[in-house]
Amino acid sequence: MKISGTQIFWMLFTLEVGNSLLLTISSTIRVAKQDAWISMMIAGIAGIAISLLATSVSSLYPGQTIIEYSQTILGKWPGKLIMIPFFIQWYSVIGLIVREFGDFIITALFQQTPLWVIVFTVMLLLVLIIYQGGIEGIGRLSEIVGPMVLLMVTVLIFLDIKDMDWHQMLPIYQDSGLSVILKASYTPMASFFGESVMMTMFVYFMDQPNQASSRAMWGIGTAVFMVTIGTLAVIFTFGPALPSSLLYPFYELSRYISVMEFIQNVDILIVIIWYFSIFVKLALYMFIASYGTAQWFHLKDWRKVAWFLAPISFIVAMSIKNINIFAQYYDKFFWLPYVFPINMIGIPLLLLIVGWVRKKYAMTS
Amino acid sequence: MMKTFRKIKPLKKAIQELERSSELPPNVQDGVLHTSLTENEQALKQIFENCSDIVFRTIIINEQAKMLLVYVDGLVEMKTLDQVLIKPMMFEGMPNGLKDAGSVGKIVQDRLIAFSKVDAYSTIHEVIQGILKANLAVLVEGESQALLADIKGFEKRSIEEPSAELVVRGPRDGFTETLRVNTNLVRRRIRSPRLKMESASIGDLSQTDVVIAYIEGIVQDPVLEEVRQRVLRIQIDGVLESAFIEEFIEDMPFSPFPQIQNTERPDVVCASLLEGKVAIFVDNTPFVLIAPMTFWTGVLAAEDYYERALYTTFIRWIRFVLINISLFLPSLYVAITTYHPQLIPTSLLISVAAAREGIPFPAVVEALMMEFLFEGLREAGVRLPKPIGSAVSIVGALVIGQAAVEAGIISAPMVIIVATTGIASFSFPRYNLGTAYRMLRFPMLFLAGMLGLYGVACGALAIIIHLTNIRSFGIPYLSPIAPQIPRGLKDVLIRSPRWNMTHRPKLIVGEEKERIPEGQQPGPRKGGLNE
Numbered sequence: 045m046k047i048s049g050t051q052i053f054w055m056l057f058t059l060e061v062g063n064s065l066l067l068t069i070s071s072t073i074r075v076a077k078q079d080a081w082i083s084m085m086i087a088g089i090a091g092i093a094i095s096l097l098a099t100s101v102s103s104l105y106p107g108q109t110i111i112e113y114s115q116t117i118l119g120k121w122p123g124k125l126i127m128i129p130f131f132i133q134w135y136s137v138i139g140l141i142v143r144e145f146g147d148f149i150i151t152a153l154f155q156q157t158p159l160w161v162i163v164f165t166v167m168l169l170l171v172l173i174i175y176q177g178g179i180e181g182i183g184r185l186s187e188i189v190g191p192m193v194l195l196m197v198t199v200l201i202f203l204d205i206k207d208m209d210w211h212q213m214l215p216i217y218q219d220s221g222l223s224v225i226l227k228a229s230y231t232p233m234a235s236f237f238g239e240s241v242m243m244t245m246f247v248y249f250m251d252q253p254n255q256a257s258s259r260a261m262w263g264i265g266t267a268v269f270m271v272t273i274g275t276l277a278v279i280f281t282f283g284p285a286l287p288s289s290l291l292y293p294f295y296e297l298s299r300y301i302s303v304m305e306f307i308q309n310v311d312i313l314i315v316i317i318w319y320f321s322i323f324v325k326l327a328l329y330m331f332i333a334s335y336g337t338a339q340w341f342h343l344k345d346w347r348k349v350a351w352f353l354a355p356i357s358f359i360v361a362m363s364i365k366n367i368n369i370f371a372q373y374y375d376k377f378f379w380l381p382y383v384f385p386i387n388m389i390g391i392p393l394l395l396l397i398v399g400w401v402r403k404k405y406a407m408t409s
Numbered sequence: 410m411m412k413t414f415r416k417i418k419p420l421k422k423a424i425q426e427l428e429r430s431s432e433l434p435p436n437v438q439d440g441v442l443h444t445s446l447t448e449n450e451q452a453l454k455q456i457f458e459n460c461s462d463i464v465f466r467t468i469i470i471n472e473q474a475k476m477l478l479v480y481v482d483g484l485v486e487m488k489t490l491d492q493v494l495i496k497p498m499m500f501e502g503m504p505n506g507l508k509d510a511g512s513v514g515k516i517v518q519d520r521l522i523a524f525s526k527v528d529a530y531s532t533i534h535e536v537i538q539g540i541l542k543a544n545l546a547v548l549v550e551g552e553s554q555a556l557l558a559d560i561k562g563f564e565k566r567s568i569e570e571p572s573a574e575l576v577v578r579g580p581r582d583g584f585t586e587t588l589r590v591n592t593n594l595v596r597r598r599i600r601s602p603r604l605k606m607e608s609a610s611i612g613d614l615s616q617t618d619v620v621i622a623y624i625e626g627i628v629q630d631p632v633l634e635e636v637r638q639r640v641l642r643i644q645i646d647g648v649l650e651s652a653f654i655e656e657f658i659e660d661m662p663f664s665p666f667p668q669i670q671n672t673e674r675p676d677v678v679c680a681s682l683l684e685g686k687v688a689i690f691v692d693n694t695p696f697v698l699i700a701p702m703t704f705w706t707g708v709l710a711a712e713d714y715y716e717r718a719l720y721t722t723f724i725r726w727i728r729f730v731l732i733n734i735s736l737f738l739p740s741l742y743v744a745i746t747t748y749h750p751q752l753i754p755t756s757l758l759i760s761v762a763a764a765r766e767g768i769p770f771p772a773v774v775e776a777l778m779m780e781f782l783f784e785g786l787r788e789a790g791v792r793l794p795k796p797i798g799s800a801v802s803i804v805g806a807l808v809i810g811q812a813a814v815e816a817g818i819i820s821a822p823m824v825i826i827v828a829t830t831g832i833a834s835f836s837f838p839r840y841n842l843g844t845a846y847r848m849l850r851f852p853m854l855f856l857a858g859m860l861g862l863y864g865v866a867c868g869a870l871a872i873i874i875h876l877t878n879i880r881s882f883g884i885p886y887l888s889p890i891a892p893q894i895p896r897g898l899k900d901v902l903i904r905s906p907r908w909n910m911t912h913r914p915k916l917i918v919g920e921e922k923e924r925i926p927e928g929q930q931p932g933p934r935k936g937g938l939n940e
Contacts, residue, residue: 048892050892051892153749153863154861154863157860162863169867169870169874173878181878184877184887184891185891188873188877309752312749312752312862315862316862316866319863319866319870
């Protein structure tokens with residue numbers, strides 16, 4: 045299994061754009077009002093920094109994934125133990141994303157379809173892609189889905205231009221100030237752009253690992269650009285007050301479109317393409333969780349882990365009572381205080397410093 | 410990706426035993442020819458017992474040497490046999506008698522048989538094989554060797570226009586059932602010693618000739634080696650068509666998508682060879698296999714390269730759209746009318762609803778019925794004898810197009826949908842990829858009927874996942890789209906002018922990656938010719 049630099053680019057782009065556009069705009073605008081786009085950019089820069097951190101720690105030992113090099117750097121048991129937070133993150137987040145997605149599909153498309161049907165079909169497809177393709181298959185899938193997402197967002201924004209009023213973004217910076225903007229950037233930074241920490245697993249699979257950091261930066265950079273533009277479009281169209289009360293403001297934006305009285309209701313298209321992009325994200329999580337678990341336990345066939353992971357995620361997704369409240373709690377009490385500082389910054393930084401010192405020490409002695 | 414070799418199946422053993430017991434009678438158990446002609450004749454006659462098409466002809470030359478000719482009636486060229494061999498031998502014989510040369514066989518081979526290709530064999534097995542492969546066997550008294558002369562002369566079909574892949578502009582010769590004719594058609598187009606043609610015979614009973622053709626230096630060696638291995642390990646009793654080979658060597662046997670291309674056109678084979686692909690010729694069929702195949706070869710027609718580049722790009726895009734229509738249109742119609750009517754503009758919705766009023770079935774049942782009937786009509790149209798064939802289309806048009814709608818069983822929009830889908834599915838330049846899409850339409854309809862647009866999206870995603878993961882002899886099926894190769898897009902999304910396609914497909918080609926030198930874009934001479 046080898047993936048190319050182009051595939052890294054599209055993987056990270058698809059991973060970031062779909063979810064961020066749909067789920068973060070609302071909460072960011074709630075805090076930062078019309079300056080939300082600045083928050084998005086700050087979050088994006090942080091995301092690029094995290095991806096740089098992740099690729100540079102991985103390039104210390106390019107022949108290993110984070111599961112392995114954490115043991116090389118810290119020793120066997122400390123290295124294994126330090127991975128546990130990652131497993132908690134991976135195992136819980138798949139179910140959560142599926143659930144969030146299932147709820148969105150039901151609100152957008154159906155009234156009476158039971159939730160389990162949707163969660164179940166997604167799980168089936170995930171097992172299919174893990175079994176048929178692995179990371180290579182996911183990379184190729186994102187090479188098809190990524191351009192579709194890019195095209196969709198661009199076309200959507202273009203079709204909406206006539207409803208936009210750029211005065212809505214004024215005054216810039218005056219109402220909020222730096223602290224508020226930074227505060228607003230925390231959620232998208234932590235929950236989405238920070239996910240580029242996945243690169244710690246991907247560099248190992250690249251055919252040219254030296255491309256990793258540049259391609260990852262391009263991928264996230266493009267994603268940030270699209271999300272910032274999307275946030276601006278939402279602000280231009282709805283103003284700073286309305287979007288914070290909408291559940292999916294970018295989706296609402298697509299329902300605004302009406303060209304020549306014929307191209308209407310294109311919101312269905314955004315649902316489907318968003319589905320594809322979420323699927324890429326889920327598949328990536330599924331892959332690193334299965335592969336990581338197999339490496340951690342020294343299992344031979346990592347694909348079989350998917351059979352164990354899928355039911356767990358299914359149960360996680362189904363056992364949540366109210367996803368909106370739960371997701372807020374999850375973000376507030378688990379992701380923001382623990383996952384972001386520990387998994388995305390703390391552990392990679394620790395590994396980088398210790399690994400670097402070790403290498404230096406090994407060279408001099 | 411290479412699968413491990415499977416163990417030799419018990420079938421092979423059974424066939425071998427059967428072969429051994431029937432071919433060699435007790436008196437020739439050792440399998441070597443005797444010096445006595447009578448004994449050899451007896452053995453051969455015993456082996457060819459009840460084979461009425463085998464001719465045994467004895468001639469005596471100059472009262473000195475006795476000879477036996479054995480051949481299959483009809484497979485050898487009788488006229489040549491009579492005039493070039495039998496007549497001179499019987500009337501003129503050996504002018505100097507036998508005195509000056511030692512071996513009769515040597516004299517016969519060197520002086521008497523006036524054919525270009527004559528070889529001597531000493532085992533009875535080789536002689537039998539030679540006779541069955543349309544050679545003339547000559548046995549001489551006192552010789553423990555037999556001569557096999559190649560005078561194939563069976564009836565063959567003349568070269569005609571291929572019926573499955575038609576072009577407006579382009580060569581009109583198509584392959585025939587004769588292997589040599591087919592390889593000649595290719596050799597005539599690529600006159601290079603680097604065009605190699607390795608031959609093998611496959612099938613324990615049929616002994617079918619198979620030729621693996623490639624251009625040395627352009628082909629990718631691992632791919633060639635993989636093709637060779639997969640072809641040579643086939644154990645089968647008979648090969649009647651190239652599909653027999655295809656089924657044994659493809660990567661994913663249960664995928665609906667074909668992973669090996671087949672064609673009747675020599676120009677397509679040559680173009681593929683020049684891109685670094687490998688062609689597999691099989692005797693007795695006009696269909697030549699080409700491997701590795703990518704998805705796009707199923708969408709690109711031979712004519713794309715003979716028409717103007719701009720026009721071809723336009724047609725290609727129409728084809729891409731039609732391909733998607735042939736897969737998605739019925740399921741989209743069902744999903745939208747059943748689950749998401751708000752997506753249709755109101756005026757259109759009213760007319761669709763009005764047309765559907767009084768139809769007793771839900772849309773999905775209606776669509777399944779119609780699609781089923783359409784496939785039935787198509788099958789009937791292909792299978793029926795030609796004079797009756799036109800009746801099918803009339804019945805189909807009248808019964809389904811009009812009567813069913815008037816009777817209120819089928820709604821008119823559904824007829825439009827199914828007809829459009831049908832036309833779209835005919836737009837595939839290569840038949841075998843179209844069949845995959847025709848088949849996948851039905852699961853998509855089920856998904857649309859159960860889960861609406863979400864079901865269609867799931868189905869589409871499953872198809873994309875599958876397509877991105879198929880490989881054909883190690884080459885990803887969707888390349889150069891996924892994995893993306895920017896240079897390759899010049900021949901997929903658009904058809905770049907020939908002088909601009911400077912490189913062969915990156916993943917397929919082996920060494921010589923450059924096809925033509927750059928900078929050959931034509932244009933008027935600066936300053937004009939007449940100034």
